[in-house]
C-alpha cells in the first residue's frame with residue numbers, strides 16, 4: 001500500500017522483501033479469505049500506549065475511500081453485517097494479486113529474496129544495506145511488521161532498525177493467540193470444542209467478557225473467544241500480573257435459571273447417574289472433570305444430589321476457573337502488541353519525530369488491533385499516508 005501510494009504520487013520506489021514473494025501474511029490471513037478491513041474501526045478497537053494514534057489515519061482511509069481504492073486496483077469487496085469485509089472472491093489470493101499488479105503497473109521495483117540488514121543515515125541520505133550491496137535513498141519507510149508468525153517471514157528487524165535511530169521500542173508480546181493453562185484438567189479435555197462465555201480475570205478483577213467457541217488443547221485453550229481476550233491476557237502476563245480465565249459453559253442461563261433447570265432435570269430422572277444427566281447438556285469430558293473438581297461421585301443417582309452439591313455444580317458450570325500461565329507464543333500469534341513508540345512518530349505523516357525522512361507504518365508500530373480486519377485496516381491506512389507523504 002505504501003509503495004503503491006508513493007509510486008502513484010510520482011516517487012521512484014524500491015520495495016525490499018526478504019521472503020521469496022511479497023505478502024505472505026495476506027495469503028494466510030482470515031483463514032485464506034483475508035478479512036481486509038472493518039467498516040466500523042475506531043480507536044476503541046486498538047491497544048497500545050496511545051490507541052488514539054490510529055484516529056487520524058483511520059479517518060484518512062475511511063471505508064468509502066478504501067472501497068474506491070479497491071476498485072482502482074480491480075478488487076471488489078464483500079461487506080458483512082458486522083462490518084468485516086472480505087474480497088468478493090472469498091480468496092485472500094485476489095487481494096495479493098490485485099495489489100501486486102497495481103504495484104508493478106505503478107513502476108515499483110520489487111526486490112524479493114533481499115533481506116535488509118541495516119538502515120543508516122549519512123547527511124541527508126539513507127543507506128539501505130542488503131547482502132547484495134548498499135543503495136542510497138532520500139526517504140525510507142520501515143514496514144517490516146512484527147515478530148508474530150515468523151514462519152511467514154516476520155523478523156522483528158524493524159525494531160532493531162528503529163532502535164538504532166534512537167527510537168523507543170515498547171516491549172512486544174504475542175496477541176490474537178492461544179493461551180497456556182496451569183490446571184489439572186485442560187489436557188484431559190483436549191479436543192473438546194464448545195460455545196462458552198469467557199471472563200478474563202487479572203489480579204482477581206474481571207477485565208473482559210466475551211462469548212464464542214473455545215477448544216481445549218494439550219497446552220491449554222484456543223478458539224475465537226480465547227483469541228478475543230488474548231491481547232489483554234498477554235499484556236498482563238508480560239507485566240507479571242496474575243491472569244486467570246473463568247469459563248461459563250452454559251451462558252444461555254442466568255444462575256438461578258440454571259439451578260432450576262438442573263433441579264427439574266435431576267428430579268425427572270432420579271435413578272439416572274448424575275454424570276448421565278449432565279451429559280444431556282454438556283460435553284461428556286467436561287462433565288467428568290467438573291464432577292471431579294466438585295468432588296461429586298459421578299455414578300451417584302440423581303435423586304441423591306444434595307442442594308449444597310447442586311449449588312456447587314451450578315457455580316462451577318458457570319464459573320470454572322483456570323490459571324493462565326503463558327501464551328502459545330509468537331509462532332502461533334496472528335499479531336504482536338508493542339513496537340515502535342507512537343509518541344515519536346507523527347500520525348499525520350507517519351514520519352519519525354527524531355529522524356527527518358524516516359517513516360513507519362503497520363504492525364511495527366506500538367498499535368495492535370482486535371480480530372476482525374482491524375490490523376490490516378491500520379496497516380493500509382498508515383501505509384497509504386506514509387507513501388503519499390514520502391513522495392512529496
Ligand SMILES: Cc1cc2nc3c(=O)[nH]c(=O)nc-3n(C[C@H](O)[C@H](O)[C@H](O)COP(=O)(O)OP(=O)(O)OC[C@H]3O[C@@H](n4cnc5c(N)ncnc54)[C@H](O)[C@@H]3O)c2cc1C
Nearest residue numbers: 017018025029030035116144145153157362363373375376
Ligand atoms: C495467520 C494470520 C492471519 C491474519 N489474519 C488477519 C485478518 O484476516 N485480518 C487482519 O486485519 N489482520 C490479519 N492478520 C494480521 C495482519 O496480517 C498483519 O497485521 C499485517 O500483515 C501487518 O502488515 P505489515 O505490512 O505491517 O507487516 P507484514 O504484513 O508482516 O509485512 C512485513 C514484511 O516485511 C518483511 N520483512 C521483515 N523483515 C525484513 C527485512 N529485514 N528485510 C526485508 N523484508 C523484511 C516480511 O517478510 C513481511 O513480508 C493475520 C496475521 C496472521 C499471522
